[in-house]
Amino acid sequence: xxxxxxxxxxxxxxxxxxxxxxxxxxxxxxxxxxxxxxxxxxxxxxxxxxxxxxxxxxxxxxxxxxxxxxxxxxxxxxxxxxxxxxxxxxxxxxxxxxxxxxxxxxxxxxxxxxxxxxxxxxxxxxxxxxxxxxxxxxxx
Numbered sequence: 001x002x003x004x005x006x007x008x009x010x011x012x013x014x015x016x017x018x019x020x021x022x023x024x025x026x027x028x029x030x031x032x033x034x035x036x037x038x039x040x041x042x043x044x045x046x047x048x049x050x051x052x053x054x055x056x057x058x059x060x061x062x063x064x065x066x067x068x069x070x071x072x073x074x075x076x077x078x079x080x081x082x083x084x085x086x087x088x089x090x091x092x093x094x095x096x097x098x099x100x101x102x103x104x105x106x107x108x109x110x111x112x113x114x115x116x117x118x119x120x121x122x123x124x125x126x127x128x129x130x131x132x133x134x135x136x137x138x139x140x
Contacts, residue, residue, distance in 0.1 A: 005037075005133040015044040018137065022121045025139060027097055029108035029115055032125030037133050039078075041125070042104045046074050049102060057106070062091065074102045079110040088114040 001021055005014045018041075022028070028045070030038040043055040051066040051074055058064040058078045066074045075096050082088060088111045096103055097116060108115060108122070117140065124136040 001137040003135040003137060004128075005041075005135070006130075007132070008040075011040065011044040012048065014135070015041065015048040018121075018123070018135070019045065019048060021137065022139065025119055025121045026100060027103045027105070027116060027120045029105045029120055029122045030125065031109055031123065033127070036125040036127055038106045038125060041123075041133075041135070042076055042106070045102075045104060046076070049074055062087075063096070072101060073099075075104070077103065077105045077111075079105065079107040082107075082110045085111065085113050 003014050003017055005011060030042070032038050039055070039057045046053075046055040046066050050069040052069055053066040055066060055076055056064065058076055059080055062078060062081070064076045066076065068074060077093075079088065093111070093114050105111065105115075120140050122138045122140065126134045126136070128134050
């Protein structure tokens with residue numbers, strides 16, 4: 001599935017489309033170059049899901065938790081500073097995945113060995129002409 005985001009005004013509808021396509025999937029792995037818009041898209045996904053907090057990049061904390069209006073949790077990971085895969089397992093990534101909450105993962109390629117083989121949405125973000133974003137979505 002391909003989702004094209006022509007400009008920032010299209011982000012809310014793109015987030016809704018992505019969540020609808022994902023159905024019951026709760027783990028979303030984002031791949032893309034620095035500045036491609038991973039955090040921005042995740043921010044809109046969280047807002048669409050009813051997060052009461054504004055999503056920000058967890059680059060230094062590795063994971064942020066956002067509460068939803070319904071009392072649930074959304075987890076936002078940033079693996080950019082991960083040096084070894086053991087770091088991912090040390091903070092209990094499997095427990096987050098098993099909890100049933102939405103988990104949004106930036107720089108997922110740095111934690112590939114920790115990701116589940118199934119029940120995951122993988123999103124490759126590319127920057128196209130006119131600063132558009134193209135999301136190539138694969139559900140495994």
